Amino acid sequence: MTSVEENTDHTADSGPSGYAAARLRLLQEESQSGPSRRSALAGLTDEWLNGLFTTAVRETGVRGATLVAVGGYGRAELSPRSDLDLVLLHDGRAEPQALSALADRLWYPVWDLGLALDHSVRTPAEARKTAAEDLKVHLGLLDARTVAGDAGLLAGLRTSVLADWRNQAAKRLPQLHSLCRERAERAGELRFLLEPDLKEARGGLRDATALRAVAASWLADAPREGLAEARRRLLDARDALHLVTGRATDRLSLQEQDQVADRLGLLDADALLREVYEAARVVAYAADVTWREVGRVLRARAARPRLRGLLSVRGDRAAARAPLAEGVVESDGEAVLALAARPDRDPVLALRFAAAAAQAGLPVSLHAVRRLAAQGKPLPVPWPAEAREQLLTLLGAGEPTVVVWEALEAEGLITRLLPDWERVRCRPQRNPVHTWTVDRHLIETAVRASALTRRVGRPDLLLMAALLHDIGKGWPGDHSVAGETIARDVAARIGFDAQDVDVLGVLVRHHLLLIDTATRRDLDDPATVRAVADAVGSVGTLEILHALTEADALATGPAAWSAWRGSLVADLVVRVAAVLRGTAPAAGEPEIPTTEQERLAVEALRTGEPVLALQARQEEDAVGVELVVAVPDQPGVLPAAAGVLALHRLTVRAADLRSMELPDRLGEVLVLRWRVAAEYGALPQAARLRTDLVRALDGSLDVPAKLADREAAYPRRRGVVPPPPRVTVVPDVSLLATVLEVRAPDAVGLLHRIGRALESAGVRVRSAHVSTLGANAVDTLYVTTPEGKPLDPAEAADLAASVTAALS
Numbered sequence: 001m002t003s004v005e006e007n008t009d010h011t012a013d014s015g016p017s018g019y020a021a022a023r024l025r026l027l028q029e030e031s032q033s034g035p036s037r038r039s040a041l042a043g044l045t046d047e048w049l050n051g052l053f054t055t056a057v058r059e060t061g062v063r064g065a066t067l068v069a070v071g072g073y074g075r076a077e078l079s080p081r082s083d084l085d086l087v088l089l090h091d092g093r094a095e096p097q098a099l100s101a102l103a104d105r106l107w108y109p110v111w112d113l114g115l116a117l118d119h120s121v122r123t124p125a126e127a128r129k130t131a132a133e134d135l136k137v138h139l140g141l142l143d144a145r146t147v148a149g150d151a152g153l154l155a156g157l158r159t160s161v162l163a164d165w166r167n168q169a170a171k172r173l174p175q176l177h178s179l180c181r182e183r184a185e186r187a188g189e190l191r192f193l194l195e196p197d198l199k200e201a202r203g204g205l206r207d208a209t210a211l212r213a214v215a216a217s218w219l220a221d222a223p224r225e226g227l228a229e230a231r232r233r234l235l236d237a238r239d240a241l242h243l244v245t246g247r248a249t250d251r252l253s254l255q256e257q258d259q260v261a262d263r264l265g266l267l268d269a270d271a272l273l274r275e276v277y278e279a280a281r282v283v284a285y286a287a288d289v290t291w292r293e294v295g296r297v298l299r300a301r302a303a304r305p306r307l308r309g310l311l312s313v314r315g316d317r318a319a320a321r322a323p324l325a326e327g328v329v330e331s332d333g334e335a336v337l338a339l340a341a342r343p344d345r346d347p348v349l350a351l352r353f354a355a356a357a358a359q360a361g362l363p364v365s366l367h368a369v370r371r372l373a374a375q376g377k378p379l380p381v382p383w384p385a386e387a388r389e390q391l392l393t394l395l396g397a398g399e400p401t402v403v404v405w406e407a408l409e410a411e412g413l414i415t416r417l418l419p420d421w422e423r424v425r426c427r428p429q430r431n432p433v434h435t436w437t438v439d440r441h442l443i444e445t446a447v448r449a450s451a452l453t454r455r456v457g458r459p460d461l462l463l464m465a466a467l468l469h470d471i472g473k474g475w476p477g478d479h480s481v482a483g484e485t486i487a488r489d490v491a492a493r494i495g496f497d498a499q500d501v502d503v504l505g506v507l508v509r510h511h512l513l514l515i516d517t518a519t520r521r522d523l524d525d526p527a528t529v530r531a532v533a534d535a536v537g538s539v540g541t542l543e544i545l546h547a548l549t550e551a552d553a554l555a556t557g558p559a560a561w562s563a564w565r566g567s568l569v570a571d572l573v574v575r576v577a578a579v580l581r582g583t584a585p586a587a588g589e590p591e592i593p594t595t596e597q598e599r600l601a602v603e604a605l606r607t608g609e610p611v612l613a614l615q616a617r618q619e620e621d622a623v624g625v626e627l628v629v630a631v632p633d634q635p636g637v638l639p640a641a642a643g644v645l646a647l648h649r650l651t652v653r654a655a656d657l658r659s660m661e662l663p664d665r666l667g668e669v670l671v672l673r674w675r676v677a678a679e680y681g682a683l684p685q686a687a688r689l690r691t692d693l694v695r696a697l698d699g700s701l702d703v704p705a706k707l708a709d710r711e712a713a714y715p716r717r718r719g720v721v722p723p724p725p726r727v728t729v730v731p732d733v734s735l736l737a738t739v740l741e742v743r744a745p746d747a748v749g750l751l752h753r754i755g756r757a758l759e760s761a762g763v764r765v766r767s768a769h770v771s772t773l774g775a776n777a778v779d780t781l782y783v784t785t786p787e788g789k790p791l792d793p794a795e796a797a798d799l800a801a802s803v804t805a806a807l808s
Helices: 016-028 034-060 096-112 124-133 135-141 151-167 169-187 205-216 227-245 254-263 269-302 305-313 315-320 349-360 366-375 385-395 400-410 413-417 438-450 459-468 479-494 498-509 513-520 526-536 539-556 563-583 595-607 637-647 686-698 703-713 750-760 793-807
Strands: 065-069 084-090 117-122 145-149 322-325 328-331 334-337 611-616 625-632 650-661 668-678 726-730 738-745 764-773 776-784
Touching (some): 016 034, 034 065, 034 096, 084 124, 096 117, 124 151, 135 169, 135 205, 151 169, 169 269, 205 269, 227 254, 227 269, 254 269, 328 349, 334 349, 349 400, 349 413, 366 400, 366 413, 385 400, 385 459, 385 479, 385 764, 400 413, 438 459, 459 479, 459 498, 479 498, 513 526, 513 539, 539 563, 595 611, 595 625, 611 686, 625 686, 637 650, 637 686, 637 750, 703 750, 738 750, 738 793, 750 776
Parallel strands (some): 084 117
Antiparallel strands (some): 065 084, 065 145, 328 334, 625 668, 650 668, 650 764, 726 738, 764 776
């Protein structure tokens, strides 16, 4: 960097014209930009003001005074049109008239040059008192620097001001945080604004300054990685904006973005916005982490040590390290890694950590995320099924997903998991209808989709389509066409099978089809409906596309969705579904039992008791292990078996129940095939499961009471509130039974409660098919009357209502 002393061309005499000329030369010099120019401009201004001060002191005879720069000028960061923030500090011994004359000789030359000036005249005691009363004054003095005069005056003031700041941190920092929040509400989020205010908006320069103030309190410190560079980018953009406009403005308006980009050497206005957005994201994330840490420290200070000690003796200590998932615990209001967690040996840990945090509504520990980024083991390709399940659970958590996702993105974990994410990260959308950047829009769409999962049979495909539907933006051509190719590749790498990859490709390719057709075409024209039906291909895909359309529109902005638009889309969907149902094959009956299931059924009839087989699944894509249970047909088998699994902390990923009649043997056998995974630790022994199942069936084990005790011991966490369960009667699927479809949050004992409700209603479960997709369960139950006939419509509706009530 070239100093003012070294560059004689920039040296200014004490007169306004000399300073103005040197200032102009500096600002026009293309080799000087960024931090070096801001520092050089501050140095040039220091030199000029020092000359003014020396002359003024000589003329007025004032002694015991110093000229102090505060705020941005105090940090030696002068943008071309920055204000000069100055304090004339004096020891109080000068005559008021002489002091006023000294101030006039300093302020008027600044005004004569047309420079903005924020000025005051105070003694150190007055400055300290004002700082105690005015938070903004206190913040400015934290960056105070001597420009000219008696440096000792400022040294004493700085010491007392910093001491006050640290001593009053418990009071001052909440005030500063409140100020930051109010400013954010007023100016918006910088990285989502088409015309952002580089200083006032959230993630802007004021937030960066606030983080410096927090660090000065010694109470907490911001994550420093990338923060200085982000702040430099924002300052560089503001410098260029000042030079392009010739005004002291901080708002990056649309008409000036191309010129600002050119001055910064960037390709175009989009490249400028993306760079500014990325910088603002770093600042905003650092602010979130820092203010959370401030809150934690202040709460700890406020708690009385004795009370804290008493609480830690009992349940509070357990709550402080409450388990969330394998390798993940809650500690002090954050999701952290368990002491035994090994990121270098567990490639799914990052996703499991994120999913558990989002489901619990907890922020993630900065240290944990950085450890995962530094030590995490890469996922194999294709991903193991557990990794895919955890990603879906994260996407289905609702609003808490946003905070967790952004924490992972800040440390580079998202682009490591999904390399195609780099193209959409912080990418602006120049459509005023859009509220968010592309990456945030995709996450917001997943959030909206999580509330619509009860409307679709495959919530996993809905959530993945929400995440990927605009992934083609940033590539040449139609983003839907490009996005289909990318989505197919991503889905295959994540581990979806070929059929699901095809569905996701259709959803991404046609994610605008319904809204465009409904609002722009004649729905009474049969060719319109037929074209949509041909593009979609199946009722199941249409169902997902309908929900995706609504989620996409709701995540775009308030102008993108309305009751009118929703009714048009719904009308189109009804028409297309009618066409598809006219050609789609009827749903078949459950598959034929295997030889192994028949063997277990024979053994169950021979002994008259449950028979279990617990073994690992052979498929590479399997989650957990397979548990097959054969039980002589009797009331209460489904709720008893489901309850025992819940008591043993086994998560049901999938299940299938069917009744089986064996040739040459009296009686029927119920065969239940489960795919289960241990919630924590190792799987229980099959013998223990069988013992408890026998007790549950004979009534000696009160499963509902045990589950209630367990739920009471672990109160429901704050966080995501899932959409309510939905129970529907599915028409025209089976001639032999009534089909109920239950869509609900995956929760402990869910299938147990469903089974008890069916048992209370006096119906017979002919077969049941359970699937867990992320945080959602979709259960299909074929039920009949005790005589083996389908329920009439009124009975079926009453049964659906009863199951809904039991789950609510």
